[in-house]
Amino acid sequence: DTGVSQDPRHKITKRGQNVTFRCDPISEHNRLYWYRQTLGQGPEFLTYFQNEAQLEKSRLLSDRFSAERPKGSFSTLEIQRTEQGDSAMYLCASSPPGGELFFGEGSRLTVL
Amino acid sequence: TQLLEQSPQFLSIQEGENLTVYCNSSSVFSSLQWYRQEPGEGPVLLVTVVTGGEVKKLKRLTFQFGDARKDSSLHITAAQPGDTGLYLCAEGTSGTYKYIFGTGTRLKVLA
Numbered sequence: 657d658t659g660v661s662q663d664p665r666h667k668i669t670k671r672g673q674n675v676t677f678r679c680d681p682i683s684e685h686n687r688l689y690w691y692r693q694t695l696g697q698g699p700e701f702l703t704y705f706q707n708e709a710q711l712e713k714s715r716l717l718s719d720r721f722s723a724e725r726p727k728g729s730f731s732t733l734e735i736q737r738t739e740q741g742d743s744a745m746y747l748c749a750s751s752p753p754g755g756e757l758f759f760g761e762g763s764r765l766t767v768l
Numbered sequence: 769t770q771l772l773e774q775s776p777q778f779l780s781i782q783e784g785e786n787l788t789v790y791c792n793s794s795s796v797f798s799s800l801q802w803y804r805q806e807p808g809e810g811p812v813l814l815v816t817v818v819t820g821g822e823v824k825k826l827k828r829l830t831f832q833f834g835d836a837r838k839d840s841s842l843h844i845t846a847a848q849p850g851d852t853g854l855y856l857c858a859e860g861t862s863g864t865y866k867y868i869f870g871t872g873t874r875l876k877v878l879a
Contacts, residue, residue, distance in 0.1 A: 660810070687865055698774075698856050698869035699811065712866055747810055756801065757858075757867060759810025 660760035662748050668766045669738055676734045677763045681750030688731050689757065690723055691747040699747055705731060738767045772857055772870035780876045784846050789873040791840045791857035798860055800840050801867070802831055805854040811869075814842075847877045 661680045669675050681688050686707050691699035703713045707728035725731040735742055745764050749757040771794045781787055799818045803811035815824050817833035817840060824831045830843040844851055857870040
């Protein structure tokens with residue numbers, strides 16, 4: 657296991673479609689985070705998990721966004737009825753207890 | 769809501785020059801991390817500072833945490849083109865494990 661992996665790396669979709677991103681964290685890390693980043697900006701917190709429990713969800717996240725981590729391992733982030741404003745890089749990170757964040761390379765979403 | 773402001777927003781310098789970028793908060797940091805992000809990749813941790821007044825060095829990079837723990841700076845000596853990237857500060861929110869990132873400083877070092 658060499659790091660956090662995200663899939664797909666790039667997704668182009670039409671407005672109104674649903675998309676799902678997957679994140680596989682470093683295996684021994686119990687915390688998993690999702691961030692959204694637009695060009696030239698810092699990552700914006702979306703949600704995080706400790707094991708399978710979703711501990712916090714940003715108020716910026718509308719009801720169209722949902723994240724799961726069913727067995728405390730991989731996680732999925734689903735966006736329903738995508739809008740052009742959802743176009744961004746979606747970053748996943750994992751961390752061990754009390755440790756630093758290790759980021760994946762991100763999933764870039766373009767909504768046409 | 770904790771706000772992290774970074775300055776400058778953009779910086780373009782010649783190879784060999786020195787530079788300092790800043791991270792300021794509206795309230796006291798519990799801890800602060802600095803990351804560097806290159807295009808097409810996720811951020812990578814450079815350093816974590818915890819104690820007010822703390823100074824840490826990483827080769828040509830010097831990180832300082834303000835005495836009041838509301839600000840931090842990153843100084844790069846003799847910048848090189850390999851230092852080019854987006855520099856981000858991030859605060860670990862007290863009582864949770866949520867990390868809030870700053871607005872970022874985009875650095876370009878010209879050869």
